Amino acid sequence: MRLVTGQGYWSPLVWLALAAGVAFFGWLFWRLGRRTYKAGTDQDAPFLSGEAAPERAHVGGQHLYWGFLQGLRPTLEALRVFHSGFLGDYVTWTVVVVAVALLVVMLT
């Protein structure tokens, strides 16, 4: 089971035991909570920022990292332009890779 990495080892069983312990304490804290929750009442209704949310609210996948993407916008825009979808660009970059490989091999 043990995976020796050269500087130590990694055993998923140890990790599993750890995870089981954490889960146990989590369950313990959950048990200690108040039992006043009732399904099907107002407690069940979804809220977004304190306002009642529409019934079918779903944060789509593309909105999840809005701030993060905003911060990286210049880089990501450059990358998006880089992937232009034009076959000539694909071929150009392949030729560049071949040229770099040839240069590296020839110069050493």
Add this chain to the structure above:
Amino acid sequence: MIGNLPFVVCMILIGLGLWTLLSRRNLIKLAIGITLIECGVNLFLVTLGYVERGVAPIYTYTQPGVTMVLPTPQALTLTSIVIGMATTALMLAFAVVIYRHRGTLDARKIRELKG
């Protein structure tokens, strides 16, 4: 020097093919560019097997004492030609399908998949 001329021709063919791929936009012309590169490589293979004043490598026809050219590069070239035929046919078929859907063969306009 003059003996290297065929190799120079091969390299020119390969270069022409690459130039076609890099500068043209019509899908059919791109397929032609690929074919040009392939011709260059095939010519290179055949040239490798040539022996000065060699004859065709047919064992039963040759008189003793005559040099034959190497048969292996010719077999390799033939295999490569067969493969090239298949790839060219496939690329042309895809070009036809693209034309039917988009009504154009301009590679700059066929960029639905990007980003």
Add this chain to the structure above:
Amino acid sequence: MSVVVRTVARIILPLVLIFGAYVIMHGHLTPGGGFQGGAVAASVVALLVITFGSQRWKRIKGSLSFLEDLGAVAFVALGFLGIGYTFFRNVLAGTGGLFGAPVPFGPNPGWLNTGGTLPLMNWAVGLKVIAGLGAVVLMLGLFGGGDDW
């Protein structure tokens, strides 16, 4: 296409087929073989498509792809024939049976009945290439949509 083209096509069609068959059949003796002969013979399909239009030959597409599969299966099966020794072993050569005559030493005009499994493989490949290349040409003609031009 015009009457001249149609007439000439009718005349040279059997000649092209015969030449293709010759190239396939003598593949183990002279330059040539399954692919080259198959390509020559498949040019018949191109001739037919150009001369008479592709719509007319639509119904032979199914049988062409069937023949192509048959040729490929025959080729791999011939490879399996030698599995008693190794794959692709030429077990028929020199056994005296079909294509099994021993090759005489020295210059000779070339005997057709030699070569073992090679001629059979040439025929398998030839069948595959005739049918496959023919199907490709026919399909490209059908794709284009234009019939007579």
Add this chain to the structure above:
Amino acid sequence: MNIGIHLPILAIAVPLLGAFALPIFAKVHKRLRDMWAAAVGAFTCAMVIALAIQVLSTGVVVYTLGAASPTQAVTQGGFPIRIVLTVDGMSAFMGLISALVGLASLIYAFQFLKEDQGKTLAMTLFFLLWAGMLGMEYTGDMFNFFVFLEVTSIAACALIGYRTWESRPAEAAFKTMALYTLGGLLVLLAVAILYGQYGALNIAYLSSRIRGSQLDKIALGLLLGGLLMKAGAVPAHMWAPDAYGEAPAQAAMVLVANTQASLYGLWRVLFTLFGGALAAPAVGWLVVSLGTLTLLVAVLMAILQRDLGRLIAYGAVSQIGYMLLGVGVGLVALASRPDFGLVAMQGGIFHMLNDAATVGLLMLAAGVVRRATGTKDLTALGGLGHDLKWTGGFFFLGALALAGVPPFNGFASKLLIYESSFRLSPLLTAIGVLGSILLLAVFARAFQGVFLGPRLRAAQSPPVGMLVAMGLLAAVILAMGLAPGFFVEHLVTPAARALWEGRDLYLAAVLGG
């Protein structure tokens, strides 16, 4: 007939025969075709597994085609005259990957493909692709390697584009075909240069003669360029998201395995063919830098995607970066620092197996989503977890494993890569960890967007066969995650050693003495 000595060729020839006989059986009856496909698939997997056991227990297996016996000497007067198949530990390992992926794809395909949408054609092409992949991995001859490379190229591109009633697959197929052909021609040119110098094509013979002349170096550069392109290294990776994203699910995962077969070719060229005369550190640094670039760029692009298929495709490309990083570190360390080089190789090679299983699982799950809803657009999907419980679970498992969350298999292999690359340069490890974190973010987003949330529409749950295929991969992932030591010791280490120090054994097995 003693089947034990014919294992390498049977593993290649049987799928080939299966591919060509499939349409003939389909003409007779559709059920007969399915039975034939199942039989061929099972037989091929059995052959590959038996061959792997044989190789791991007895060493390099050489099969001489057309000889009087498979073990007949390849050389005559010191010169190789026949075509050989050579299977060492690395080849056997790659064969196992191909067999696993092929089997899962085949099981999935039976119920995923529709009869009126070219099911027979797709299965034929799948078997061709499978035979080509196994051929690339088992061959001991440079020209045969090129031929099988082209067989996989043609079959793969036909699989990408066989849905001609849509416009996007044709576009992806044309682009991929153009680049694959270009890469294949570069490889052929390199093979021709090598042949021109040494007059032979046998890998072992070439390896024993190569001394590192200028022409050798040109050949190495061309081989590197062509194979890196086929493996999908940035910046020549752009065909990969198009192809993976547009291919049908059962084909996309085989395409990933095909990419890895190209990577295998790269390792074979670097370690065995040029193992004796290579300026290792420089080429190693090239591979390492392309690897880090690949994993970073691909992950950043994955964040931007709105199409589930392309998102997973960029994830798959980023994993190629980890393999390049791992084996590249091994290549840098080959001459001077043997203490951590082997660990890096183990990590990189173990990651190939992990990547095949996890990316395959994700792609199959995406195929189920597309089949149920008709779209892969993340903006239109949501709440599928209500109906597709098993698929959602499998997707979750695959996403965690791919992102390298412990205790799954992705973590084990990435740990090996991190620990060894840290010894070379801590910066590499930092980039690798950053890539993993971003990948987790990407797949958390994809899982949340597709499977969580209120039920937007009803989705039909997939048939049992597709679930079985995904369950097979999930079981492999769990097993590799919970017992990484076992897999590394018995499968990965022999493969890594075959590249790392097995060149002499390889040469001796083929050339004798």
